[in-house]
């Protein structure tokens with residue numbers, strides 16, 4: 001289904017007076033208002049194709065109704081999110097969960113709802129139908145060259161699908177690791193991974209990048225072959241210019257200072273992109289901003305500071321994507337909440353008084369530095385985000401509009417109450 005703009009406008013109209021009052025209040029205190037609104041309007045976050053269905057755990061899965069049963073329906077769902085928030089103009093595909101059998105038709109459908117294709121993701125953490133070798137003991141790091149070759153070929157195939165869709169990045173996350181001490185020779189595993197990635201790197205089109213994701217544990221619990229940003233950075237450095245590190249917020253041990261990692265990767269020109277989610281304990285894949293919104297703000301503060309220091313375009317020089325899996329909420333509602341949380345944190349980072357902060361840092365004024373950051377963080381910027389969305393033609397309140405238009409009810413009527421999306 002596609003949302004008609006006049007219906008969104010009608011609902012906006014009812015909320016306009018209330019919005020204007022809130023916007024005027026916050027706008028008055030913002031010196032760089034036009035700049036903030038322009039940047040917010042330009043900022044988009046990609047939606048992963050696997051987040052549009054209800055996620056499961058290893059214990060069970062409780063599907064919702066009206067889930068997309070095909071790639072076409074997933075594109076429609078992202079189109080709904082984009083129509084409402086005007087901040088989700090791309091979709092990221094996971095191969096082989098979402099193989100585009102007819103790329104030109106898929107591309108045309110996406111364009112119709114205002115979408116393009118973000119990074120494509122390979123999958124060597126599961127055995128695929130009809131594949132010769134098993135990934136039980138890993139893929140790109142495997143001790144057997146034949147298994148590594150199969151995994152390399154899969155990645156190259158994913159690049160080909162992506163190229164047909166106009167994507168320009170391959171995102172690689174490996175489950176490779178070990179469960180027990182002694183199982184693996186760490187150097188051997190790293191060298192094999194590097195060699196495999198080099199072969200994939202050679203197959204990248206000129207304007208493509210490969211994003212190397214890291215994760216400290218799960219599904220392996222003793223070691224992970226690309227376990228932290230240091231290991232990812234080492235691989236990306238050895239590979240070359242087109243390789244960079246991908247930071248997934250959930251892929252850190254508890255209390256890791258992610259903002260510091262981000263700052264240094266940016267400094268080195270090695271920050272590829274982001275997978276947003278939130279967590280309490282591990283890779284919990286919870287809604288962005290639902291557990292620790294202050295950390296999200298601190299990360300965005302470093303992102304803005306670091307990108308400005310290198311003269312980068314916030315909206316396009318880094319890949320922004322949600323990587324979460326929702327097992328309780330309506331997936332579309334959850335994604336709307338996630339994008340909103342990201343934009344709020346970004347807006348707060350944009351209003352940090354950077355000149356004052358630099359001065360406080362230069363004079364070791366710890367108290368003032370904290371005040372400056374928290375002044376921005378405690379500003380209610382929601383009306384700024386809403387205003388930028390209104391200017392872009394979206395809904396003042398995407399979540400309320402989604403509910404008012406009974407989008408899920410209509411999807412259930414269209415697709416049925418028992419559909420199950422492909423994916424995990």
Ligand SMILES: [Mn+2]
Nearest residue numbers: 213248275323
């Ligand atoms: Mn991820």
